[in-house]
Amino acid sequence: MAKYTREEIIERTEQLAKMIRDTEEVEFYQRAEKQINQNQKVNDRIAQIKKLQKQAVNLQHYGKIAALKETEAKIDALQKEIDELPIVSEFKESQGIVNDMLQMVTKTISETVETEILSSIEKKKEE
Structure with a gap:
């Protein structure tokens, strides 16, 4: 099982943040805000x-x-x-889409970490 350092996790998190920033949804949100x-x-x-x-x-x-x-x-x-105003309603809609995406990412990370921890605990019990 691979071990990661805190720095590696931060680096991967920054990569994920850049990926999110470069989505169509975030780009639309930024244009609407401007x-x-x-x-x-x-x-x-x-x-x-x-x-x-x-x-x-x-x-x-x-x-x-x-x-x-x-x-x-x-x-x-x-x-x-x-x-x-149409521009404001479009902005609010895009804001909701971006927020939903961020919540989905957060939930997925949380659930995956929890699943991995529980799986690890179960494996140790079986040993």
Whole structure:
């Protein structure tokens, strides 16, 4: 049975990370993220949301509940407007795909390690 050093495992992990980075899914995610960052409408709405969030903090601090609710409704409306943009929905979809892929890799590694450890323990019991 081969023995690996920590350094070899890290090296293989880095290779796996590079392989994942070079998938179509990650490349699409990165392109979508870049397009969002360059989209003026998205940037304007985000700036408006940040401004309103600061107002909301002040309103909450001073106990202005009615004004706070109105400000929060404006924030929600702006967020909904952003979320409904095709570029944003494509980005979120690609983000989900990439997250699923990473979870699958993590689960596979975890299950494989667990299986190998249990198998090793069973073999030692049989000896």
